[in-house]
Amino acid sequence: xxxxxxxxxxxxxxxxESVDHLAPFDRLCLRLGSEEIQARSIKPSSLPxxxxxxIEAADWGKAASxxxxxxxxxxxxxxxxxxxxxxxxxxxxRQGVYLMFRAYLAPEKANLPSQAPYYWAADxxxxxxxxxxxxxxxxxxxxxxxxxxxxxxxxxHPLRKDFRADxxxxxxxxxxxxxxxxxxxxxxxxxxxxxxxxxxxxxxxxFRFQAVGETVLxxxxxxxxxxxxIEKIAEGRDPLGLxxxxxxxxxDTTVGHAWAACMAMERAGGIEIPLRTxxxxxxxxxxxxxxxxxxxxGSLCNDVGFAFGxxxxxxxxxxxxxxxxxxxxxxxxxxxxxxxxxxxxxxxEAAERMRHxxxxxxxxxxxxxxxxxxxxxxxxxxxxxxxxxxELASALGALGFVGRASGQSFxxxxxxxxxxxxxxxxxxxxxxxxxxxxxxxxxxxxLRISLRLIREMLDGMPEGELSVPWxxxxxxxxxxxxxxxxxxxxxxxxxxxxxxxxxxYWPRDPSVIxxxxxxxxxxxxxxxxxxxxxxxxxxxxxxxxx
Amino acid sequence: xxxxxxxxxxxxxxxxRVSPLPKTISDTVMKDEAVxxxxxxxxxxxxxxxxxxxxxxxxxxxxxxxxxxxxxALNNVYYNIERFGVHFVASPRHADILMVTGPxxxxxxxxxxxxxxxxxxxxxxxxxGDCGACGGEFGVSYASCGAVANVxxxxxxxxxxxxxxxxxxxxxxxxxxxx
Ligand code: SF4
Numbered sequence: 001x002x003x004x005x006x007x008x009x010x011x012x013x014x015x016x017e018s019v020d021h022l023a024p025f026d027r028l029c030l031r032l033g034s035e036e037i038q039a040r041s042i043k044p045s046s047l048p049x050x051x052x053x054x055i056e057a058a059d060w061g062k063a064a065s066x067x068x069x070x071x072x073x074x075x076x077x078x079x080x081x082x083x084x085x086x087x088x089x090x091x092x093x094r095q096g097v098y099l100m101f102r103a104y105l106a107p108e109k110a111n112l113p114s115q116a117p118y119y120w121a122a123d124x125x126x127x128x129x130x131x132x133x134x135x136x137x138x139x140x141x142x143x144x145x146x147x148x149x150x151x152x153x154x155x156x157h158p159l160r161k162d163f164r165a166d167x168x169x170x171x172x173x174x175x176x177x178x179x180x181x182x183x184x185x186x187x188x189x190x191x192x193x194x195x196x197x198x199x200x201x202x203x204x205x206x207f208r209f210q211a212v213g214e215t216v217l218x219x220x221x222x223x224x225x226x227x228x229x230i231e232k233i234a235e236g237r238d239p240l241g242l243x244x245x246x247x248x249x250x251x252d253t254t255v256g257h258a259w260a261a262c263m264a265m266e267r268a269g270g271i272e273i274p275l276r277t278x279x280x281x282x283x284x285x286x287x288x289x290x291x292x293x294x295x296x297x298g299s300l301c302n303d304v305g306f307a308f309g310x311x312x313x314x315x316x317x318x319x320x321x322x323x324x325x326x327x328x329x330x331x332x333x334x335x336x337x338x339x340x341x342x343x344x345x346x347x348x349e350a351a352e353r354m355r356h357x358x359x360x361x362x363x364x365x366x367x368x369x370x371x372x373x374x375x376x377x378x379x380x381x382x383x384x385x386x387x388x389x390x391e392l393a394s395a396l397g398a399l400g401f402v403g404r405a406s407g408q409s410f411x412x413x414x415x416x417x418x419x420x421x422x423x424x425x426x427x428x429x430x431x432x433x434x435x436x437x438x439x440x441x442x443x444x445x446x447l448r449i450s451l452r453l454i455r456e457m458l459d460g461m462p463e464g465e466l467s468v469p470w471x472x473x474x475x476x477x478x479x480x481x482x483x484x485x486x487x488x489x490x491x492x493x494x495x496x497x498x499x500x501x502x503x504x505y506w507p508r509d510p511s512v513i514x515x516x517x518x519x520x521x522x523x524x525x526x527x528x529x530x531x532x533x534x535x536x537x538x539x540x541x542x543x544x545x546x
Numbered sequence: 547x548x549x550x551x552x553x554x555x556x557x558x559x560x561x562x563r564v565s566p567l568p569k570t571i572s573d574t575v576m577k578d579e580a581v582x583x584x585x586x587x588x589x590x591x592x593x594x595x596x597x598x599x600x601x602x603x604x605x606x607x608x609x610x611x612x613x614x615x616x617x618x619a620l621n622n623v624y625y626n627i628e629r630f631g632v633h634f635v636a637s638p639r640h641a642d643i644l645m646v647t648g649p650x651x652x653x654x655x656x657x658x659x660x661x662x663x664x665x666x667x668x669x670x671x672x673x674x675g676d677c678g679a680c681g682g683e684f685g686v687s688y689a690s691c692g693a694v695a696n697v698x699x700x701x702x703x704x705x706x707x708x709x710x711x712x713x714x715x716x717x718x719x720x721x722x723x724x725x
Contacts, residue, residue: 251612
């Protein structure tokens, strides 16, 4: 196999009875070996703390089936064009340990078995790679195009290095009217196409409902409308430029994505950030969570016609946005996290002001809680709507509040902690009902926990620098980061070229994983409940489409 | 229910005044006393030119979604833009103004053109945010057409990333003031 200069271990035999005590990663390695999968664990990993296993392309699907049987959660896949070869990288997680499977492909024979038969989450992500790299996933259960509409042809592949970022000048991009949607047949079955331009101030996407009467038989999402070529235009940027772009992958998660990108770049360069910086990043991230949860709680009320909740939560949110402007200079906190540090600080007086607003918000939430709790119409609309069973959520690998409302407790802050969360106690609320009510109350609880974390971070903020000098990472240096954004786990991979420029950037917003959950939880609900169900998941279109 | 009414009563009215003439359009810090006049000038124009009701259709043509968040904020209790007679409507056929955000992604190009065509004349287009104004962080690429003006005629651009709600109100005023 390829020689990348690392010491490597070849994976050997597996004796089921003798491996129970082993860590999940060692168990997996043994199992891969015993099933005669051509795999090598690279030591030391070039992506610490994540582990790296190189797999023969032909065994790509089989490796996934074993990982699935061993209880690993599938978290994302991306490809890289390295000139001489292409790589495909799948990221998995179990008990807070991240693992990367990597396979090498010859550019002229770019196909390998799909992992989608074992992991639902792999379905669309593999189609994304198929459209952008021209890599074919054999036995893929649904090989229709996904991210590609009509902006480029079937035989051009924008993320190959020989494809120019500005593409070929097209006069006018035609509409995408021949996407082969699933069809339903039968008496009284009818279709409702919705979007891409929706009736409201929302992002564009298309939904195709098949319904009988008001009951939804099937929902199919068609996304990709806001594909802006983020992965392509990231290439060749300097670290600061990448942080800016990352902050615009999904505007509502600007802190989360900027942090993930900076962490990945810092890991690639072996750069340690000061503890104070980590606390400040944590503070920004929790403020982002508070603001977005307030917005969602209000919007969920609005979607069932409860204007009181909409205005009250909106009022609280606006107060925090203004505090952001006053203390940090930007309402949504864009561009406050930079490679190697942050551009903001919290002097003691500001900390005092923020403690005060935390106390006020807590009181307000207490008061609103009793009002909401006593409102039977709200309860009537939320309870039992849009159920996602824990089994389904686990099979989809659902993240964040969508996962947690359906029994999936993973939270990177607690389970794969990074600074400053390794010093804080992060509680994670979990419910098992999986309906809109669960997702509403999970957000509410997360919001309370964030307020506590903000308090703790303000109280325990150590002295120190706000940034460290940046050193040019080695050519080919790579880094992988996982950050818990307000929607859930954000993944980010970065590879550097020789000149401190980005060679590859791959952000994975939690929406990529959670969007399919909406299709599933709509089944059997009535069409008019779609807005509230959709909002209860609240996927980012921009974060998904890239 | 009593608690609910109590809360409404205690919260009172928070709706703010809009400042007369800002120095810069983007990211002006909200001064409470301020906004009123601009808002009232806007209302005067809306009353006169649009019979008291100005309808806006918002179109996200490829934004990162932060511009949407700030446009949404126009409807919160602090800005409460409806009091000036400005409404966000669901259909372009009901709209006087299209407010377009984002660099126009190529995949949204046709939808944006169609939305524009569906809007009855007279109509005006506001490009919102740095992306809408000039392509912003995304520019022109195989996937993006860049500025809104590259796809449909634009009457006013409101820069900012994203422009704060106040900047949006002031932009609206400056457009309506020209009509
Ligand atoms: S202008 Fe800024 S906030 Fe608005 S869409 Fe562009 S990147 Fe996002």
